[in-house]
Amino acid sequence: MRTIHLNIPDNVDLKDHDFSMIIAAKLYEDAKLSAGQAAEVAGLSKRAFIEILGKYGVSIFSSSISDLHSDIANA
Numbered sequence: 001m002r003t004i005h006l007n008i009p010d011n012v013d014l015k016d017h018d019f020s021m022i023i024a025a026k027l028y029e030d031a032k033l034s035a036g037q038a039a040e041v042a043g044l045s046k047r048a049f050i051e052i053l054g055k056y057g058v059s060i061f062s063s064s065i066s067d068l069h070s071d072i073a074n075a
Contacts, residue, residue, distance in 0.1 A: 001040075017043070024049070025056040035060070 008019070021042045028038035028049075039049035050060050 021052070021056060025053055025058045028053070029058045 006019070008014075014022075021044075024033065024038040024042040027033040027041070028035060033041065035050055036046050039046040042049055044052075053060055
């Protein structure tokens, strides 16, 4: 896994964990990472990651109809 460093202004009132979660949630939402991969980026278990996604405005459900049909078929 690669590491990046960000310079964040001091007046941005977010904890380090929030930055990791925001990035992981966005990459998950854009289907760049699986839930497991995104959880690893955020430093959480997959279950914990999924449980708090809503706090960051991300749904665990795909907005794609074909993905929904695939999820139903594989349930």
